[in-house]
Amino acid sequence: MSVIRTSILSLAAVLQIAGATSALAASSEADFKAAFAAAEAANKEAGALRNQWTVTAAALADAKKAAEKGDFDLATAQSKEAEALAKASIYQATSEKQAWKALEIR
Amino acid sequence: MASTIRVRATASGETTEVQALIQHPMDSGFVKDAKGEIIPPHFIRELTFEYDGKSVFVADWGAAVSKDPYVKFSFKGGKKGEDLKISWVDNQGQSDTTTAKIQ
Amino acid sequence: MTITDNGFSATRRLILQGVAAVALVGPGNLGFSLAPAFAAANDKYPEDAFKAKGDADAIKALYGKAAEPSDKVKLDAPEIAENGAVVPISVSTTLADVTSISFLVSENPNALAASYRIPAGTMPSVANRLKMAKTSNVIAIVEAGGKLYSATKEVKVTVGGCGG
């Protein structure tokens, strides 16, 4: 189990650095629109799999609110978060197609 | 409209056991509704039980009594078939009363 | 059950206190306005006691004296409440000449939850279901022969489920 743990931690460190540098450039309304559309599309796909998460919808709503206030940095960041959550819910639905059997009482 | 008061009064030996369940929201005034507005306080303040013209039990209730409140007590006396009068009044001036037969 | 901050309820209490104070000073109650009204013994709704915040203030407002713990007061309350909205609590006692029984939840916004007048001939035992805002001491008070006896038990209360 420790192998997986260390790999996660190292992955986290890499992402941390990458995330910090890319966000320095301010996001424009266009960046927000693109990120928001991507997040909505991913969440729609999760809907088709009947497996959306409530937190995805919440992140989308936050992003919209931030955009309405003109804070496109925050709006873009929250849209990216929404997309990440939507993608995770899609992954969960597809992987569970087989994984559920592990729990089944036999 | 059916009474809001459900009573079970059972005489055994020389005491009568009384249980009452009352249909009432008992709103404390500290809770918000779905739209985020405060639900105003609305709770039964006084509940009285009378047998043979005399009060055998009086409850003074605050906002911390559960919704659809329940109370149980017993008193000496009371025989099968006799009446037990129950009445309540709440902080918004609403009230209800009913008479139950002792079983 | 979300509990609001106390801003709103504080103002509500101020308004009510104002009203009650006027009532007390009114002609009928002039005699009472000096000493706190001992409502429990007579037949009036103990307004001030239900508005008091802490359990000590509530007991003082209700009975005008302090209670001493007694093992003759049997308080039955769960160790962990299944839900703070419906906590079954009951008390019984072997003490004689019981005239009043009350229940207080110390950590509730107003400690006094319920008070019962026990006429002669009624057994000194009551069961009821109370609301508890959070983990708190539950205190049962029995007024017997003019003296106050009490029993206290802590009841753990928390929300259920895995959260929103």
Place this chain on the structure above:
Amino acid sequence: MNVRSAIHVASAAVFSATLALAALALTATPPATAADTIDPAADARAFQKYFTTKFPKLKLEDFVNGPYSMDEGMHRQWEEKEQFPPYEFSLDMGKELFAKPFKNGKSFADCFPNGGIGIRQNYPYFDEKEGKVVTLELALNRCREANGEAPFSYVKDEMAALTAYMAFTSRGKPFDIKIPNDPRALAAYQNGKQYFYTRRGQLNFSCATCHVQSPGERIRAEVLAPALGLLNAMPIYRSEWSGMGTISRRFTTCNSQIRGVPLEPQADEYRDLEYYLSYVSNGLPISGPGARP
């Protein structure tokens, strides 16, 4: 502010990456190769054996009391409530509603076998004409619509009162769910089983995570009920809701608690889930309406 939002993004990315890795680890372990034939009877036997072995001191019918059979302190609080249960008012309302004729003079009794009395234990059933599972709540609303009346909400109030009364008339009768020899019925059963074991929501729980792996344990104040007999007490008056709730309300609230978006009440998945859960509890007595924390 940029730095804060960057961390915000990074943490989300890290989170979903960890989730992906964790899920990967799970699938890495090869699932036990279950023969893919669907054998509900064998499932039910294994299901009941799992719980009677896990809780040897409990009699089979005790499982219908859910959390109250798992913890002495909870049991005493339940006994106190049962002296004068909070669902009394809903039960009376249900009895009145059930007898109240529709505008066209008919009433619910005309829609149900045996006038609707003592039949709850046969629901849900597989409707071969429709090719789908039909639940008691669905049948009640279809009866209303067939008689020109507006349907009730599936979640509480009238529907809870009606199902409370119908459950009350079946108290003590063992669950008797049938799976006809029809591939669509077997598919619906299997679909319900899959839903029961599938992890969902951001908390990544399945029904089984709580009700198979950890019944008797607590999630904060609540003691988890075993999956066996889970629906026998429905509909329930929950102190949490300080009101009645139907099976639909329980399924949807469970979904949102684990941060999964609930489906609409009476969605096919929920109908199949109820079919599976009721079938594996065959033989256990109906105890509804019930009181719960």
